[in-house]
Amino acid sequence: MTKIVHISDLHFGRPSVEERLDSLLRQVREISPEAIAVSGDLTQRCSNREFRRAKEYLETLSETAPYLVIPGNHDIRWLGAVARNLGFAGMFREKAHRFKYSRYMRHISEDLSPSLEVPGAVIAGLNTAHGITRGSLTRRLKDLGVIGHVRSEDVRTVNRAFKAADPEAVRIVMIHHNPIKGDASGRHGLANTKKALRSFVSLGAELVLCGHDHQEAVHTTEESYQGLIISTAGTISNRLRPGRSSSFNLVEIDSGEIHVVPYLWREEGSGADPAFVPSERRSFPRRNRRRTSGQSA
Numbered sequence: 494m495t496k497i498v499h500i501s502d503l504h505f506g507r508p509s510v511e512e513r514l515d516s517l518l519r520q521v522r523e524i525s526p527e528a529i530a531v532s533g534d535l536t537q538r539c540s541n542r543e544f545r546r547a548k549e550y551l552e553t554l555s556e557t558a559p560y561l562v563i564p565g566n567h568d569i570r571w572l573g574a575v576a577r578n579l580g581f582a583g584m585f586r587e588k589a590h591r592f593k594y595s596r597y598m599r600h601i602s603e604d605l606s607p608s609l610e611v612p613g614a615v616i617a618g619l620n621t622a623h624g625i626t627r628g629s630l631t632r633r634l635k636d637l638g639v640i641g642h643v644r645s646e647d648v649r650t651v652n653r654a655f656k657a658a659d660p661e662a663v664r665i666v667m668i669h670h671n672p673i674k675g676d677a678s679g680r681h682g683l684a685n686t687k688k689a690l691r692s693f694v695s696l697g698a699e700l701v702l703c704g705h706d707h708q709e710a711v712h713t714t715e716e717s718y719q720g721l722i723i724s725t726a727g728t729i730s731n732r733l734r735p736g737r738s739s740s741f742n743l744v745e746i747d748s749g750e751i752h753v754v755p756y757l758w759r760e761e762g763s764g765a766d767p768a769f770v771p772s773e774r775r776s777f778p779r780r781n782r783r784r785t786s787g788q789s790a
């Protein structure tokens with residue numbers, strides 16, 4: 494059994510809550526996963542202070558298991574790079590690109606689409622947070638700077654990571670923006686969802702990890718994407734959708750199935766300490782495993 498703790502939207506800064514962060518650390522130690530996947534929005538305001546705190550926290554997590562992290566839309570200085578993104582300032586493109594990710598790169602990592610292989614799974618991170626770019630413009634003004642998109646060159650990076658991995662390992666793509674509409678928000682986070690999901694399936698991905706919606710969800714897109722499973726982790730912070738709790742997801746992979754269990758924050762009550770507690774466990778047959786064993790997908 495391969496276990497991956499999937500965390501998102503930590504939002505260090507005002508929205509973060511020490512008690513939940515401490516509890517999460519304890520629970521990660523208890524679960525003792527093979528890997529920790531962090532799908533972006535480490536900070537609230539992209540400040541150096543928030544990034545320092547985020548890095549410290551990631552380092553503490555790494556005492557239990559290796560982690561993989563990508564930026565979210567809150568982790569980039571997108572305003573300063575609008576001209577570059579829209580192609581008005583070709584001369585300054587590289588400089589503006591560096592500026593946009595400068596704090597993330599300084600404090601967290603130079604690699605915006607890293608990958609991690611552990612026994613039983615390979616996770617390829619793909620950066621979907623580009624700020625205001627041609628690819629992320631939609632008809633909704635509210636989407637400006639918030640919505641993400643998947644670039645072809647990053648899909649090729651995922652492909653390389655998958656090709657280099659053990660053929661038996663489950664292929665997992667991690668992005669920040671949710672490709673499936675959230676129940677409460679009624680929004681999905683990607684401008685080019687269909688194309689992105691199709692390309693992930695064509696590379697052999699069985700599972701997508703994402704965040705951004707601040708509401709936990711587990712989906713399978715059986716009809717159009719041949720059983721791709723999507724784990725959306727909620728937020729650890731207090732930037733919550735009305736009536737929802739902070740949460741993270743636990744992914745468990747065995748030879749025949751992939752299981753996803755959201756852990757929801759439970760406030761103190763009836764003698765119990767506050768903690769993240771497991772909710773319904775969803776199980777899905779392994780798509781690629783089924784194909785190789787000759788059953789219909």
Ligand SMILES: [Fe+2]
Nearest residue numbers: 502534565705
């Ligand atoms: Fe967020």
Ligand SMILES: [Fe+2]
Nearest residue numbers: 534565566705
């Ligand atoms: Fe986000």
